[in-house]
Amino acid sequence: MKRTIRYSKKREAILEVIRSTHIHPTAEWVYQRLKPAHPDLSLGTVYRNLGFFMEQGTIKSVGVV
Numbered sequence: 148m149k150r151t152i153r154y155s156k157k158r159e160a161i162l163e164v165i166r167s168t169h170i171h172p173t174a175e176w177v178y179q180r181l182k183p184a185h186p187d188l189s190l191g192t193v194y195r196n197l198g199f200f201m202e203q204g205t206i207k208s209v210g211v212v
Contacts, residue, residue: 157181160181161196162200174190178193
């Protein structure tokens with residue numbers, strides 16, 4: 148059974164900030180960039196959405212040094 152994915156402004160903003168950089172951003176980096184415009188954003192939301200994007204194949208994790 149395929150789950151329905153609801154539209155989310157926060158999810159869209161997370162993906163946009165990732166696409167707008169040439170560095171490999173961390174979840175904390177994404178969170179700090181978006182927090183001023185999205186005061187109700189939590190770091191957990193960023194992590195969940197990064198996991199979602201990885202599951203979908205939209206982004207890849209290159210690991211942590």
